[in-house]
Amino acid sequence: MTLEWEGADLDRAAAIIAAEERALLVARTVGEPLTIANEFSEIKVSRVETRNGTRLLIESPKSGQWIALDPLELEALTWQTVQTFSAMIGSPYEPMFPDPADW
Numbered sequence: 017m018t019l020e021w022e023g024a025d026l027d028r029a030a031a032i033i034a035a036e037e038r039a040l041l042v043a044r045t046v047g048e049p050l051t052i053a054n055e056f057s058e059i060k061v062s063r064v065e066t067r068n069g070t071r072l073l074i075e076s077p078k079s080g081q082w083i084a085l086d087p088l089e090l091e092a093l094t095w096q097t098v099q100t101f102s103a104m105i106g107s108p109y110e111p112m113f114p115d116p117a118d119w
Contacts, residue, residue, distance in 0.1 A: 041066070041073050041084055081109075 041064045049062040062073040064084065072090060075082040104112060 038073075038082055041071070045073070046070075079109075 042062070044064045044066060046063045046065055049060045051058065051060050053059070058077055060075045060077060062075075064071050064073045066084075069086065071084040071086055073082065073084045
């Protein structure tokens, strides 16, 4: 039995592209990854070198989610308030701002 839903083919294609992108980043890891965890969460942080410079690859092993941030994006985290992070945690797996393409 195979479960399908509207857009399943698009989700599948996006997942394959994301897995390939992550594999390329992991292959360019510099040094050993750092794992940080507490009773609520665990993340793995790795420094990766890309054509466009150094990125920080942040992965959540439990959820499979990941993101690669450049220095400016990392600095932008320091501009945020506690309320911003609370809002992000309050709605996990959802963007804070909807994609205009979805309108």
